[in-house]
Structure formats: structure tokens, C-alpha cells
Amino acid sequence: MNAATTQLQTGKAIDIVKRAGKRPTESFVPQKLHASIRAACLSVRTPDGEADMTAWAVTDAVIVWLETRPEVTSDDLRRVASRHLNVYHPEAAYFYEQHRTII
Amino acid sequence: MTLISSLAIIAFAALIHASFQLSVSVLTLMSGHAIGKRTAHSRLLRLVTGFTVGVGVMTMLLVTFTAYLAANVFGVHLPMVLWALVCGVLVGVGISVWRFYYRPGRGTTLWVPRTVALHLNERSKATKRSAEAFGLGLSTVTGEILFVAAPIIVSALVLIQLSPMWQLVGILLYTIISLSPLLIVSALIGSGHKLSHIQRWRETNKHFLQFAAGSGLLVLGAYVYVEQVITVTVTAAGGR
Numbered sequence: 001m002n003a004a005t006t007q008l009q010t011g012k013a014i015d016i017v018k019r020a021g022k023r024p025t026e027s028f029v030p031q032k033l034h035a036s037i038r039a040a041c042l043s044v045r046t047p048d049g050e051a052d053m054t055a056w057a058v059t060d061a062v063i064v065w066l067e068t069r070p071e072v073t074s075d076d077l078r079r080v081a082s083r084h085l086n087v088y089h090p091e092a093a094y095f096y097e098q099h100r101t102i103i
Numbered sequence: 104m105t106l107i108s109s110l111a112i113i114a115f116a117a118l119i120h121a122s123f124q125l126s127v128s129v130l131t132l133m134s135g136h137a138i139g140k141r142t143a144h145s146r147l148l149r150l151v152t153g154f155t156v157g158v159g160v161m162t163m164l165l166v167t168f169t170a171y172l173a174a175n176v177f178g179v180h181l182p183m184v185l186w187a188l189v190c191g192v193l194v195g196v197g198i199s200v201w202r203f204y205y206r207p208g209r210g211t212t213l214w215v216p217r218t219v220a221l222h223l224n225e226r227s228k229a230t231k232r233s234a235e236a237f238g239l240g241l242s243t244v245t246g247e248i249l250f251v252a253a254p255i256i257v258s259a260l261v262l263i264q265l266s267p268m269w270q271l272v273g274i275l276l277y278t279i280i281s282l283s284p285l286l287i288v289s290a291l292i293g294s295g296h297k298l299s300h301i302q303r304w305r306e307t308n309k310h311f312l313q314f315a316a317g318s319g320l321l322v323l324g325a326y327v328y329v330e331q332v333i334t335v336t337v338t339a340a341g342g343r
Contacts, residue, residue: 092299
């Protein structure tokens with residue numbers, strides 16, 4: 001786990017408002033974001049190691065963005081994660097963005 | 104109605120059914136979750152096959168059930184008013200598909216009830232066995248019933264006028280043609296193509312598919328109206 005992740009875990013808790021308040025608010029869990037980005041990378045047939053590294057890089061970038069915010073929506077989180085993922089892996093970023101709009 | 108004309112109507116209706124996208128969407132999502140969880144390729148293939156078979160079985164059951172129902176209620180000689188009604192439904196659904204099939208915005212979000220979409224979304228994530236994938240395939244077809252009902256009804260009405268052997272051929276023809284996009288996507292997934300490429304193609308061409316499906320329904324409605332209503336009326340008037 002990287003420095004930024006550890007720092008956030010020891011610091012304040014950030015609330016994630018899910019589906020515009022239709023589902024209960026959850027605390028931000030970096031591992032969960034990492035897992036979803038890793039899954040998006042794997043879905044576009046990225047090798048395991050590269051998917052893991054990319055997911056941590058994006059998670060760290062999102063944590064930096066979260067530092068100044070006490071509460072964000074899950075849509076905001078997805079948008080920012082997708083923007084950062086686009087830098088490292090545009091194909092995975094596209095699939096990550098599309099996830100909620102496939103059906 | 105001649106045999107060739109009947110089979111042509113069934114094939115065209117199946118082609119319209121094939122252009123509806125819910126089953127391809129669910130297959131893409133289910134495969135995405137499975138690949139994202141590092142599922143073994145052989146298990147992924149079993150899931151994809153289970154899903155495709157589920158969609159095929161439900162399509163076949165719906166066509167067969169509709170034909171059975173129509174044969175029992177109306178018999179082999181269908182009233183002209185029923186044909187006129189079915190043509191009206193085809194035109195109505197065609198215009199609805201033009202107008203509503205995809206929700207506005209990015210992606211390929213369909214105009215299916217959100218509760219159904221959410222259920223399919225969550226089931227596609229939870230599917231781990233081929234039996235579950237088969238069940239997901241069954242429920243996916245029912246999720247799109249508002250749109251696929253029109254081609255299924257017209258095919259069923261045409262089917263009941265054929266001999267039993269040709270009825271079986273017609274049902275198989277309808278099922279295979281309506282499954283063709285799923286079979287193509289399954290082959291692409293099985294051969295290692297990226298899901299992002301498949302989804303990008305679908306997103307880029309969604310308006311064309313929407314236009315093709317809507318236009319197909321209008322053309323089919325017009326053709327059936329001419330053949331079953333106008334031609335029969337003119338022939339009957341000429342024979343007096």
C-alpha cells in the first residue's frame with residue numbers, strides 16, 4: 001500500500017454518498033476503489049501486475065483529490081478515478097466509465 | 104401466404120429481434136465482471152455459453168407459447184382484424200424504438216425499467232456458475248419483452264399457418280437468427296477480444312441499430328398489412 005493511502009487511513013474519514021442518497025452513505029475505503037479499477041484493467045485484458053500498479057497509482061491520485069473534501073458522491077469519485085485512469089490506461093478508463101451505462 | 108413468404112417474414116422478424124441489445128449488454132457486463140475477477144478462460148466460456156443457451160431457450164419458449172396460444176384462441180384461420188391489430192402494434196413499437204430505445208446521454212443505456220436493469224446488473228455481477236448464467240439469459244429476454252414481443256407475435260401468427268415440420272423449422276430459424284449477435288459477441292470474447300472494443304463499437308453504432316430496428320418493424324408492419332389485409336380484401340372483392 002502506498003504512502004498516500006496510509007496517510008488517509010490514519011487521518012480523517014471521508015463519506016461517500018451512494019446513488020444520490022438512495023443507498024446508505026459509506027466511508028471511503030481505498031482498497032475498494034483499487035479493486036474496482038484493477039477489475040476494469042483486467043476486463044480489458046491488462047496483465048495482472050500492470051493492472052495492480054495502475055490501480056494503486058489511480059487510487060493515490062484520488063486520495064490526494066479527496067484530502068480537501070469531507071464528503072463526495074460515488075459519481076464524483078468514479079468521474080475523478082476515471083479521469084486519472086485515462087492517463088495510465090485509456091481503454092480501461094473507457095470501460096470503467098461505461099460500467100454504469102452498459103444496460 | 105406461401106412457404107417462402109412465411110419463412111421470409113419469420114427471418115426478418117428474427118433479424119429485428121437480433122438488433123435489440125439487452126442480451127448483448129448483459130453478456131458484456133457479465134463477461135467484464137468475470138474477466139475482472141480473473142476467472143479461468145474455460146469457466147468464462149461456460150458462463151458465456153450458459154447465458155447464450157438461456158437466451159435461446161427463452162426465445163424459443165416465447166415463440167412456441169405465443170403460437171400455441173394463438174392457435175388455441177383463433178385456430179389456423181386468423182381473423183383479418185387480428186392481422187390489422189398486429190400491424191398496428193408493429194408500427195407502434197417501431198416508432199417507439201425510433202424515439203425511445205436508448206436513453207439520452209453516453210453509453211448504451213436502454214429504455215428498460217430501471218428496476219429490471221438494476222436487477223440484471225447485480226445478477227451479472229453475482230453470476231459465477233453456468234447454471235446461474237443460464238438463468239440470467241432466461242430473465243434477460245423477459246426484461247426486453249416490451250420490444251421483442253412485436254416480432255415474436257408476428258412470427259407466431261405466421262408459424263401456426265405452416266405444417267408441423269415447417270413450424271419446427273420456423274422456430275429454429277427464428278431462434279438462430281435472433282441469437283446471431285450473441286453468438287458473434289461470444290466468439291469475440293472467447294477468442295480474447297477486448298470488451299472495451301466491443302462496447303465502443305456498440306456505442307458508436309447505437310443510433311444505426313436503433314434506426315434499423317425501428318425501420319424494420321415499420322417495414323414488416325407495412326408488408327404484413329399489404330399481404331394479409333389489403334391483398335385478401337382485394338382478392339375477396341374481385342371474386343364477387
